[in-house]
Amino acid sequence: MRCTARFRQRWRDFTTLAADLVFETDAEGRFSFVAPEAPLGWSAEALLGRPGRDLLAMPKPDPFLLHGAARGLRAWLRRPDGGTACLSLSLAPLHDSAGRFVGLRGSGRDITAEVAEAEAQAAALRRAEALQSLVGRVRREVLAPRMLTATLEAMQGALGCAGAAVLEWPEGGGPVAIHRHGAEPRPLLAGLAPRPSLDAPAFLDGPGGECLALVPQQPQGVPQGGRPQALLAWRDAGQRDFDADDRHMLAALSDFLFVVLGNQALQQRLECQARTDALTGLLNRRAFLEDLGRRLRRQAQDPLRAGRAEGALLFLDLDNFKPINDRLGHEAGDAALVSVAGLLRELVRPTDMAARLGGDEFALWLEDADAAGAAGRAAAVCAAAARLDHRLGKGVPPITFSIGGAIRQPGTAETPEALLARADAAMYDAKRGGRDAWVLAAPDEPPRRLAS
Known part of the structure; x- marks a missing residue:
């Protein structure tokens, strides 16, 4: 008996060391066994008799009602502090002597950090691919105005926006759109500050419930005495807000956009110099x-x-x-x-x-x-x-x-x-x-x- 008890304890230790949640359920999906003592922060004793669906952050699909085996099944479970954890579940059905289904036996491993890292890598890859596509498209254009149009068009597609525009604030006046692609931005400009002092991106609500992203030109990019400029991107009312991935993309795309704008201004200055008499400013x-x-x-x-x-x-x-x-x-x-x-x-x-x-x-x-x-x-x-x-x-x-x-x-x-x-x-x-x-x-x- 002592050998059997030690054997069971050994396998219990191995199981709880390898898993963050070990459980059995009855045929109705209620917990009949839970280990270790505080899985995901819950009291094991408090979980006994409760339906497994009570832990689900999303009610469907419910892995605790499966009748077959599964490996690597992902489920988001709630923590008692209000947080969530993603578990990779392995399940095996339990049957009685007559072959009737009587519950599940399963184990779960917390892979929340792995999922977050994978999502971050995927987001970085998406941003890199979007930027690579944008740069490739812009490089195919020779003239600066066409580069700017290609940049705004690619930005609208990459972010899923209703439109994108470059805003400029004349001295003593409100913002005006000097370049744009997509929907008309003028209805959105009335609610923006007449003379912004932005030193970081701002995410605002438009007059009709639109989601606005306003990304200022970096101070070092503004010529002495020049007018402040900013990138405006927006989504229609009812669409999702700009999330962290979108904001990373906006920062990278706006940097690229203002480089294109700077090149356009330089090209215009060079063209002007090539066409005008340096002394009088008349045509040469x-x-x-x-x-x-x-x-x-x-x-x-x-x-x-x-x-x-x-x-x-x-x-x-x-x-x-x-x-x-x-x-x-x-x-x-x-x-x-x-x-x-x-x-x-x-x-x-x-x-x-x-x-x-x-x-x-x-x-x-x-x-x-x-x-x-x-x-x-x-x-x-x-x-x-x-x-x-x-x-x-x-x-x-x-x-x-x-x-x-x-x-x-x-x-x-x-x-x-x-x-x-x-x-x-x-x-x-x-x-x-x-x-x-x-x-x-x-x-x-x-x-x-x-x-x-």
């Missing part, structure tokens, strides 16, 4: 001719405009500019060129173009102007030269303009260079005529070589 020669070429091609392809003379090019050369450089130095000459550029900006319409072609040569494209309109504008520019006197300072010789104009020839495929050559030739006619004057090239005058 290359950009002016490229833009003019596009306008001429559109006019030639438009059947309503192709046969009409629409558009005039004015070529301006400054009179008395060389004495300014020779007597007062290049700084005074640069100041004079900047003053001329400012005057030309005042004289052009939004549809016109102004450029510095090089040195003291400037050009204006007057959209939709005919010969009469071009003559009137050229005369106005010559007259406006008198307004430069108070800008140039004392001791600076007065500046006047010699202007040559050329009207777009209807029914021809005249290039920007040919149009500029005709205007340049007319400008030299104005020079030879005494300066401070304007001359329009004759409509049938052939293009002449540009003067050096």
Whole structure:
């Protein structure tokens, strides 16, 4: 008997060492045996006679009502402190001598930590795959605006959002969406702070019960004096909140998004620098001719405009500019060129173009102007030269303009260079005529070589 008792105690010890819950149930699923003394924090004695379903965190499926064997069956059980534990259960049915089912015998191992670790690894893998997919998609785009669109679109899909937008706060105003994808964000903006001081992501309720995630641009990413920006992502009312996995994803995706935005801003600055004259801020020669070429091609392809003379090019050369450089130095000459550029900006319409072609040569494209309109504008520019006197300072010789104009020839495929050559030739006619004057090239005058 003593050997039998020791044998039973040994197997009881082995079983309780290998399992966090050992039990038997009757045919109704009630506990008839429980070990160890405090499984999952419960008193073993208090569990006797209770249905196993009382411990289930989710009522279905109920493993305590199974009639067959099972291994590795997962079930979430409640702890007395309100927490839960995931157990991997192994079950074996019990039968009486007649073969009738009379209950279950089982053991369970607490695998809560293992499940949490596996879920964390799976979440990290999902985030990595989503980021890899997003980066791959963005890399296939060449232009920065398309990269930004691809980023927002991929972000919306990865997070299951109704929409995503980049918000910016102008000085003294509420937020505006400067880029977006998906649903319209404007109904959500009224409830956001006029000038946020976010230093961490915020998760808010929208006016209609939407789930909002607002992720600010990191301070080191905001240019000095720049406007604060943030990523806004949202889910419609009734959808789930942003959980911990979503928040990790948002942090990673927002970092990537603001890198794309920074690259877009850099690309825009570089494009601006490549297209503008560094001194005056006007278009440079290359950009002016490229833009003019596009306008001429559109006019030639438009059947309503192709046969009409629409558009005039004015070529301006400054009179008395060389004495300014020779007597007062290049700084005074640069100041004079900047003053001329400012005057030309005042004289052009939004549809016109102004450029510095090089040195003291400037050009204006007057959209939709005919010969009469071009003559009137050229005369106005010559007259406006008198307004430069108070800008140039004392001791600076007065500046006047010699202007040559050329009207777009209807029914021809005249290039920007040919149009500029005709205007340049007319400008030299104005020079030879005494300066401070304007001359329009004759409509049938052939293009002449540009003067050096």
